Amino acid sequence: MSSQLLGETAAYCGLCGEPEGPTSDTHPTPDTHPTPDTHPTPDTHPTSATQQTDAGNATHEPHRACRERLKMEPPRYCRQCRRRMKVQVTPLGWTAECSRHGALTS
Amino acid sequence: MTTLTEAAESGSTQTAESAESTAYAILDIAREQVLEGGEGLNEAQLLEILTLPEEAIPAALQLAHEVRVRHCGEEVEVEGIISIKTGGCPEDCHFCSQSGLFDSPVRGVWLDIPELVKAAKETAATGATEFCIVAAVRGPDIKLMNQIKFAIDRINEEVDINIACSLGMLTQRQVDQLAEWGVHRYNHNLETARSFFREVVTTHTYEERLETCQMVKDAGMELCCGALIGMGESVEQRAELAAQLAALEPHEVPLNFLNPRPGTPLQDQPIMEGKDALRAIAAFRLAMPRTVLRYAGGRELTLGDLGTREGLLGGINAVIVGNYLTTLGRPATADLNLLVELNMPIKELQKTL
Known part of the structure; x- marks a missing residue:
């Protein structure tokens, strides 16, 4: 269940907050892949672990490692505006709320 | 506290005499001391468990499981x-x-x-x-x-x-x-x-x-x-x-x-x-x-x-x-x-x- 419409364009990665690229369904070129040098922001800097893992498939799916990690943690960034969301984890679920774009639930 | 070497040496003596001995003295000691005696291993002994070779891990886990079942159910x-x-x-x-x-x-x-x-x-x-x-x-x-x-x-x-x-x-x-x-x-x-x-x-x-x-x-x-x-x-x-x-x-x-x-x-x-x-x-x-x-x-x-x-x-x-x-x-x-x-x-x- 989600108040964020699935059809809307996801501009940012929910895990690291970096841009997704032109669309999430096509393969971005290497130039569109965010790197620490081109997209530093103080509060959305991805971990180096993410960077290292992403490096191997940078030309295909820049956030494949992030998507893997999202199986084991809730999203922290709004995919539409990259705001940090308020996240509540419970034993059997989670909710993540963007002040502008509403709540996602597990 | 005994040093690692001392503990290992005393262990190897016991191993030779133990009927159920394994190749690892510390596991034989643990079987006697922890499983039978209910007394936990000390720091030096624990270090031996933590540095066991990979092939000894299944035996260590098996013993730990027996200890758990015996003492906790x-x-x-x-x-x-x-x-x-x-x-x-x-x-x-x-x-x-x-x-x-x-x-x-x-x-x-x-x-x-x-x-x-x-x-x-x-x-x-x-x-x-x-x-x-x-x-x-x-x-x-x-x-x-x-x-x-x-x-x-x-x-x-x-x-x-x-x-x-x-x-x-x-x-x-x-x-x-x-x-x-x-x-x-x-x-x-x-x-x-x-x-x-x-x-x-x-x-x-x-x-x-x-x-x-x-x-x-x-x-x-x-x-x-x-x-x-x-x-x-x-x-x-x-x-x-x-x-x-x-x-x-x-x-x-x-x-x-x-x-x-x-x-x-x-x-x-x-x-x-x-x-x-x-x-x-x-x-x-x-x-x-x-x-x-x-x-x-x-x-x-x-x-x-x-x-x-x-x-x-x-x-x-x-x-x-x-x-x-x-x-x-x-x-x-x-x-x-x-x-x-x-x-x-x-x-x-x-x-x-």
Whole structure:
């Protein structure tokens, strides 16, 4: 269940907050892949672990490692505006709320 | 304390005479001392367990499992945990994404009581007997204590489950209040060895942690005091930690494996090797034959599905079911089905009045 419409364009990665690229369904070129040098922001800097893992498939799916990690943690960034969301984890679920774009639930 | 060499030498003498001897003297010693005698291994002996060659790990886990069954029984204790106050913590525990001092993506959030009660109900429905309410704080203020009192009352009205709390360092008055309100277990981890503590936390001391632990025990609450391994401590420090925990005689020890969190000082720490995690599980059980030894955070990452099973057959006798505080766990059904498959009964509720 989600108040964020699935059809809307996801501009940012929910895990690291970096841009997704032109669309999430096509393969971005290497130039569109965010790197620490081109997209530093103080509060959305991805971990180096993410960077290292992403490096191997940078030309295909820049956030494949992030998507893997999202199986084991809730999203922290709004995919539409990259705001940090308020996240509540419970034993059997989670909710993540963007002040502008509403709540996602597990 | 005997040195490692002395312990190994005395062990090898016994091995030659033992009918059930293995190729590893320390395992023969542990069988006699821990399984038969009920006395945990000391620090030097634990170091031997933690440095066993890979081919000895199955035998170490098998022995730890026998110790667990002999001294704790077949039952497995299931618990759910929840954060009532997430993020914005003033402490600087270098592993924690909830410290307000690091550039972590975790935002500050308070959980409202109806949601907390709902989560307690869902947790009880899994068969869990424990529900632990956690706050990311140095210690509770009056507002948090009032919330906790309110939460305990509401949960007790609607849900049959034991309530535990983890609210940081306590004053004597707060310890007494929690005990009076019916909190039967209090979690306050040592996290790491005394000799490594200052590498990981600078905003409070090991002694302060020990003080809270001691007050909790003295007030008659069960002490839940855990470990977080894989933070860069040496294997000697891991043995030290197990021995220091054993000396506290906690009712429960939750065993966490570092999950490096973005933005924290330990974000680049490599994930601990599964084999080392299994050695640690065996060692912790052999250090504390009667303690509830619980699988806690990071096991999915460090051990995976296969390792989870190995640990449950290697000394673990409790699990955190479902999600953790800021990260997700295996689906609750995966663990519950595994317990059925392993023929391990879930401990039933024995609520203390």
